[in-house]
Structures are given as structure tokens and as C-alpha cells.
Amino acid sequence: MGEFIEWGSIKVLTKTPSTAIIAPMLQREIYLKRLRPAYHDELIKVITGMRRSGKSILLRQIQNELLAQGIAPSRLLTFNFEDISLDKYIADPLLLHTHIKTRLTGTDKYYLFFDEIQLLPGFERIINSLRATSNVSIFITGSNSQLLAGELATLLSGRYLSLQLFPFCFREFLQFHQVAAADYRSAFDDYLQWGGLPFVASTTSREEKASYIQDLFNSIVLRDVVERHKIKNTLLLNRIIQYLLINLGHEFSANSISRFLKNEHADETSVDTIISYLAYLDEAMFTQKISRFDVHGKAVMKTLEKHYLADLAFMRLSKDKREAYRPGRLENVVCLELLARGQKVYTGKTKTGEIDFVSFDQDNHATYYQVASRLLDPATSEREFGAFDDVKDHYPKVVLSEDTFDYSRQGIRHYNLIDWLTREP
Numbered sequence: 001m002g003e004f005i006e007w008g009s010i011k012v013l014t015k016t017p018s019t020a021i022i023a024p025m026l027q028r029e030i031y032l033k034r035l036r037p038a039y040h041d042e043l044i045k046v047i048t049g050m051r052r053s054g055k056s057i058l059l060r061q062i063q064n065e066l067l068a069q070g071i072a073p074s075r076l077l078t079f080n081f082e083d084i085s086l087d088k089y090i091a092d093p094l095l096l097h098t099h100i101k102t103r104l105t106g107t108d109k110y111y112l113f114f115d116e117i118q119l120l121p122g123f124e125r126i127i128n129s130l131r132a133t134s135n136v137s138i139f140i141t142g143s144n145s146q147l148l149a150g151e152l153a154t155l156l157s158g159r160y161l162s163l164q165l166f167p168f169c170f171r172e173f174l175q176f177h178q179v180a181a182a183d184y185r186s187a188f189d190d191y192l193q194w195g196g197l198p199f200v201a202s203t204t205s206r207e208e209k210a211s212y213i214q215d216l217f218n219s220i221v222l223r224d225v226v227e228r229h230k231i232k233n234t235l236l237l238n239r240i241i242q243y244l245l246i247n248l249g250h251e252f253s254a255n256s257i258s259r260f261l262k263n264e265h266a267d268e269t270s271v272d273t274i275i276s277y278l279a280y281l282d283e284a285m286f287t288q289k290i291s292r293f294d295v296h297g298k299a300v301m302k303t304l305e306k307h308y309l310a311d312l313a314f315m316r317l318s319k320d321k322r323e324a325y326r327p328g329r330l331e332n333v334v335c336l337e338l339l340a341r342g343q344k345v346y347t348g349k350t351k352t353g354e355i356d357f358v359s360f361d362q363d364n365h366a367t368y369y370q371v372a373s374r375l376l377d378p379a380t381s382e383r384e385f386g387a388f389d390d391v392k393d394h395y396p397k398v399v400l401s402e403d404t405f406d407y408s409r410q411g412i413r414h415y416n417l418i419d420w421l422t423r424e425p
Contacts, residue, residue: 042136049143066111104135109136184422228280295349335357385410
């Protein structure tokens with residue numbers, strides 16, 4: 001299992017734990033259908049996602065489809081930089097470039113797969129050089145949301161296709177377990193409790209599930225946050241994570257976290273430090289920052305964003321052992337579903353209130369969403385439908401809840417949340 005060190009109130013592994021475990025494969029069609037049109041062109045296919053969300057398996061599925069199309073296995077070259085045997089290339093990236101160039105013989109197209117490429121120093125120039133000088137189709141994955149924020153984006157100048165991969169959405173969760181429609185309700189409760197991590201979904205042992213979630217969290221926090229950013233105040237990082245878990249689905253600012261820490265009698269902490277730690281968690285894809293969108297000014301705002309979890313399984317790490325805030329969990333599910341569908345997602349700010357989500361499709365058409373647990377109480381129903389009163393455009397407005405009765409009214413559509421999650425987008 002590796003050796004533990006203490007940071008804050010959490011034990012952290014000093015060596016990679018059970019992340020070598022491979023969960024059974026489920027065809028990730030929601031992502032594959034967006035990648036297929038670019039299988040054979042020069043666009044760099046960039047796949048980002050949290051550790052163990054299924055990036056390596058997705059690459060394997062792409063390779064299987066290429067083989068089924070008649071591409072010779074010798075034309076598929078794969079490099080996983082978590083493999084210790086590739087450390088020589090990490091030490092000398094030009095050696096990798098030379099090795100690949102010697103493998104590219106003849107005039108046929110080759111298909112290059114680079115897994116966890118952020119571990120390769122200077123990978124941006126290696127990728128761009130191969131793209132510019134060889135007949136190749138390149139696929140890369142990384143566990144860092146900033147993969148395309150630096151030199152790679154500059155060098156590629158838009159010559160890439162990017163998508164973010166998440167653990168199983170609820171529809172995939174049902175497919176994985178082959179759940180009958182009559183059992184969707186109980187499966188949804190299970191999904192809210194354990195999330196959609198592929199390995200967690202593949203085992204029935206609660207002990208294995210809990211151990212894997214803790215080990216994965218340890219790996220993300222230690223390797224992608226603490227070590228990468230040389231964080232010394234790990235107790236502060238832990239407290240910020242606990243704040244995120246307790247306030248899932250709520251808007252907050254670095255100032256509100258600072259006030260919370262003062263009430264907890266923590267040491268004085270600068271707002272800038274809190275902002276940096278939040279950014280590190282987003283960069284490691286442990287959390288997903290959702291910015292606010294001014295519905296009337298049609299502009300993205302810079303304050304009071306929300307942070308959702310990349311997977312609800314991490315709610316089990318909360319020290320608050322009371323029943324978790326269900327509406328926050330439901331919002332988290334809807335947020336990840338919209339992102340998995342390739343939407344740009346924001347929270348909405350109106351003149352008098354807010355809207356849970358404003359999503360934009362590839363054509364920049366908006367849809368507005370409110371998410372609730374139940375609408376039976378008239379005050380709750382009025383609040384959820386009334387959130388759209390200030391929205392005067394004609395884009396779709398949707399209320400999602402766990403109710404089975406259709407509460408649609410005045411052009412605002414109401415859907416049962418499970419029905420909405422399980423239908424094909």
C-alpha cells in the first residue's frame with residue numbers, strides 16, 4: 001500500500017497506491033462520437049481528466065476502433081509516461097523524438113498515443129514537431145486542466161480538438177451495471193453516494209470502494225497539488241477542501257473561506273493564498289470551477305463562482321458525517337452531465353437573483369436550468385420557476401427535480417431528473 005505521512009487530519013500515501021487497478025471497460029460513446037471525425041486528421045486530440053477517470057481506457061478503445069478499420073498494429077505507437085520504463089525519455093525528451101522518428105517508416109499514416117503527457121518535460125515542442133514534420137495523427141491525455149493553457153496552445157494555434165473526460169455519468173453507470181428501468185431510482189441513490197469512478201463502480205465491496213476513494217484522493221492531493229506546487233501548509237489545504245465539501249453547490253469567495261477559517265481559530269491566511277489553493281485543486285481536476293454569467297450583460301463575471309467535485313465519491317471524505325446536502329449533490333450531477341455533453345457551463349446572475357446553470361452548446365445557444373429535489377411545496381415550486389422571471393430571451397428554460405409529476409408551465413419545461421439524465425442528448 002505504500003507509506004503514509006500525516007498532513008492536516010488526512011493520511012497521505014508517499015507512493016502510488018492501488019491506482020494500477022484497471023476497471024472493466026465500458027465503451028465511452030459520449031466521448032468517442034466527438035473524437036471519431038478527427039481520428040485520421042492532423043488535429044491534435046487532447047483529452048484531459050482527473051486521475052483514474054478512464055483516459056487510458058478511452059485511448060485503448062480508440063486503438064481498438066482503428067484496428068477494426070484495418071490499421072496495422074505496427075502503426076499504433078503508445079507511450080504511457082506513468083510507466084517507469086519510460087523514465088529515460090522523461091530525463092531526455094529528445095531521445096523520445098528520435099525514437100519515434102525512426103519508427104515512422106514509409107508513407108502510411110501513424111497514430112501516436114501519449115498518456116499523462118504532462119510528466120514529459122517540454123512535451124509541447126515534441127508534439128508540435130511531430131505534427132509539423134510527419135504523417136501522424138496524435139492523441140494525448142493529461143491530468144492537468146492547464147494542459148492547453150500554455151506553450152502547447154500557442155504552438156498549435158488552434159490545430160487541436162480538446163475534450164474533458166469525467167468518471168461515469170449516470171447513463172453510463174446504468175449501462176455498466178445493466179440496470180433495468182424499474183431499478184433506476186435505487187441506482188440513482190447509489191450513484192449519489194458513490195459517484196461514477198470506474199473502479200468504484202466495478203466492485204461491490206464497500207471496504208474496497210472506500211479504500212480506493214481515499215487512495216485516489218491521496219494521490220491527487222499529494223502528487224498533483226502538494227508536490228507540484230510545493231505546498232507546506234497542508235493543514236490549510238485540508239481545511240479548504242473540507243469547506244468545499246460542506247458548501248457543495250453554494251456560491252462562495254476566498255473572503256468567505258477566510259472568514260470561515262477565522263471562526264475556526266485557524267492561523268491568519270491571506271486571500272491570495274486561498275485563491276491559489278482553490279486554483280490548484282481545479283488544475284488537478286479534483287474540483288470544477290463554474291464561473292458566473294451575467295444573463296443581462298451577456299458577460300462572464302469574476303466573483304462568487306461555484307466549485308463542484310469531479311466525482312461525488314469524494315463527498316465521503318467530509319468530516320461532517322450528517323446526511324449531505326442533497327440539492328448540492330443533485331446540482332453536482334447536473335453540472336457534470338452538461339460538461340460531459342460538451343457544453344460550456346456557468347451559473348446565472350439575473351437582476352434579482354440567480355439561476356443554477358446556464359449552458360451553451362457548440363452553436364452558442366443557451367439553455368437555462370434550475371435543479372431541485374422536490375417541487376411539491378408551493379413555495380419551492382414558485383422559487384424554482386420564478387428564477388426565470390427576469391430572463392426575457394427565448395432560449396429554453398428547464399426545471400429538473402426528482403418529482404415524477406410534470407410541473408411544466410408558461411413555456412418552462414419540467415423534467416424528472418432521472419428521465420433527463422437517461423435520455424440521449
